[in-house]
Amino acid sequence: MTDEATLPSTSASPTARHLWTRTRGIALAFVLLLAGAVALAVLRSDARHGALDPRSADPYGSRAVAELLADRGVSTRIVTTLAEARAATAPDTTLLVATPDLLTKRQQKELHSVTAGSGGRTVLVAPGSWSVETLAPGVTADPATSRGSTLSPDCDLPAAQRAGTADTGGVRYTTLHLDVDECYPSNRLATLLRVPDASGDGDTIVLGAPDILHNDRLDKQGNASLALQLLGSRPHLVWYLPSLSDTSAADPEDEKSFAELLPSGWLWATLQLFVAAALAALWRARRLGPLVPEKLPVAIRASETVEGRARLYRKANARDRAATALRSTTRTRLAPPVGIPVTQAHTPEALIPALSAHLNGDGQSLHSLLFGPPPGDDTALIALADQLDALEREVRRP
Numbered sequence: 339m340t341d342e343a344t345l346p347s348t349s350a351s352p353t354a355r356h357l358w359t360r361t362r363g364i365a366l367a368f369v370l371l372l373a374g375a376v377a378l379a380v381l382r383s384d385a386r387h388g389a390l391d392p393r394s395a396d397p398y399g400s401r402a403v404a405e406l407l408a409d410r411g412v413s414t415r416i417v418t419t420l421a422e423a424r425a426a427t428a429p430d431t432t433l434l435v436a437t438p439d440l441l442t443k444r445q446q447k448e449l450h451s452v453t454a455g456s457g458g459r460t461v462l463v464a465p466g467s468w469s470v471e472t473l474a475p476g477v478t479a480d481p482a483t484s485r486g487s488t489l490s491p492d493c494d495l496p497a498a499q500r501a502g503t504a505d506t507g508g509v510r511y512t513t514l515h516l517d518v519d520e521c522y523p524s525n526r527l528a529t530l531l532r533v534p535d536a537s538g539d540g541d542t543i544v545l546g547a548p549d550i551l552h553n554d555r556l557d558k559q560g561n562a563s564l565a566l567q568l569l570g571s572r573p574h575l576v577w578y579l580p581s582l583s584d585t586s587a588a589d590p591e592d593e594k595s596f597a598e599l600l601p602s603g604w605l606w607a608t609l610q611l612f613v614a615a616a617l618a619a620l621w622r623a624r625r626l627g628p629l630v631p632e633k634l635p636v637a638i639r640a641s642e643t644v645e646g647r648a649r650l651y652r653k654a655n656a657r658d659r660a661a662t663a664l665r666s667t668t669r670t671r672l673a674p675p676v677g678i679p680v681t682q683a684h685t686p687e688a689l690i691p692a693l694s695a696h697l698n699g700d701g702q703s704l705h706s707l708l709f710g711p712p713p714g715d716d717t718a719l720i721a722l723a724d725q726l727d728a729l730e731r732e733v734r735r736p
Contacts, residue, residue, distance in 0.1 A: 354477035356655065390436040390463065390548055390576050392416060397554035400577075403565050406556075408577060410566065414575045420445050420586040426576040429539065430458035432569055433576045436548075438462050440580040442587050446472040457539035459571055464509055465549045474533055474542050480510040484524030487549060488559055493521035495532055497567035506530050508547025520547075543568055575578040657719050658712035665708055666725045675733050696733060704729075 353701040377399035388394060392404035392414050404414045417423050420441075427433055433453060435441075441449065450473050453460045462470065467479040491498035498504075510527035513520070520528035529546030543567070550561035571577055581587075651660040666684065673683035676696045682688040686709050693708075694701040707729065713719040 355371065389581075391549060391579060398552050399552045400553065402553045402556045403551055403569065406566060407560065410570055411574050412570045412573060414577055416577045416579060418454055418579050418581045419584045420448060422582075423449065423578045424452045424577065424704060425457060426574075427452050427465075428458045428574070428586075430572050431456075431574040432459040432461060432572045433578060434461040434463065434569065434580045435465075435473070435580070436463050436695050437580055438465040441469060443472065445580075445584075445586055446585075449473065450475075451620075453540070453542070454535060454538060455540075456683055457535070457537065459541055459543065461543040461568060463545050463546060463551070466509060470511065470544060474531070474544055477511050477513045477531060477533065477544055478623055480527055481511060482510070483508055484510055484527075484529055484546070487547065489522040489524055489529060491521050492523055493528075495519040495521050498522065498530065501564035502566065504545055504560045504564045505549035505555055506545065506560060506564075508549070510546060511544055534630050547688065554698070573727060605628065651726050652716070657714075657716070661712045661722055664723055668730055669708055671730060672733055693733070 378490075387673075389396075389398040390400050390688040391597055392400045393416070395401045407414060415426065417426060423433060435449070438446070439595075446469055460473075462473055465473060465479065467481070470477050470479050484507040487505045488503055489505075489507050490503050491501070493499075499517075504522065506529045508526055508529060510524055510529055511531050512527060513531060514534070515533060517534060519532035521530040521532070523530060531542075531544040533542045535541060549555045550565045556562050556565065558594065648660070651657070669689060670680060671684045672693060673680050674688060676689075676692040678689055678692050686705055689708070690701050690705050697704075707722075707725055713722050
């Protein structure tokens with residue numbers, strides 16, 4: 339009896355082979371995804387930067403116009419912060435603001451205060467109503483954009499007359515200034531404005547569309563001529579690409595809560611969805627009456643249930659859980675015959691002494707059998723079941 343109750347102390351942790359068998363599919367998929375990501379990163383690392391970026395050779399980039407300007411002696415410098423743009427403003431410099439609508443109101447006011455009296459040229463690319471009224475006071479953006487992209491100059495601006503038709507159609511503008519050059523009209527509203535400064539040395543160009551700066555549109559119509567004349571009037575060109583990471587964009591006055599940023603329609607839709615979900619929950623949770631017991635159509639034998647659970651344990655290699663279930667059930671059945679309450683059946687200090695006194699056996703071997711470590715393999719698990727069965731038969735022997 340003592341020898342049968344002694345089990346070897348083995349680990350129930352899965353082996354390296356079992357771990358590899360379980361995880362090799364996931365590991366292979368991860369390796370393939372990683373290799374694909376690296377390959378895409380290598381293929382797409384050929385100087386791609388973004389739209390209206392003078393370093394980008396993409397269709398919507400502007401490397402072509404930057405290289406043409408360089409051939410004519412105009413240097414191009416890229417800046418991404420408001421501080422750099424302000425520091426670069428000078429009478430011999432053209433400041434191009436690629437996306438003015440990304441600037442906060444405070445940034446727009448600071449930029450306008452510097453460019454207004456600098457004597458240089460400022461080019462605003464497709465500014466909307468959010469930015470044009472601050473960066474070019476007296477100019478208003480029309481809500482409706484022009485449909486046709488290729489327009490005729492129809493103005494006295496020399497640069498527009500030399501360029502001829504160009505793809506300037508986009509945002510349309512109106513102004514109250516009398517000395518403004520209004521060019522490329524669409525439905526009587528201009529898509530290109532030249533607003534001179536109060537000093538008369540500098541000016542602001544409001545361009546309704548970025549098409550004339552794109553690589554894929556530069557050779558169309560008079561786009562190249564117009565772009566070179568607008569950007570090449572000074573020896574230095576500062577290309578300002580506003581960035582959301584700019585610290586000057588953190589304006590406390592412009593900060594809004596998440597609820598304020600959501601349109602009113604989304605708030606109403608969310609409320610309706612919440613009400614619908616609450617009604618659905620009430621409908622599903624409502625009971626039409628007390629529960630009625632119903633006999634199962636088929637009687638399932640206990641042996642089949644035990645066998646099905648055992649197969650599940652074996653498929654999952656859950657020898658530890660199977661051993662725990664066997665030992666727990668055995669302790670519950672052994673407690674009454676040796677005079678121990680069922681509530682104390684799983685306490686070694688109460689069960690083992692009573693069981694040793696009843697069998698005149700070794701308490702240490704009984705403790706290893708009933709409370710020991712889980713078996714390390716299926717053979718040890720079968721042996722454990724046999725030993726527990728033999729122990730129960732011996733305790734119940736008259």
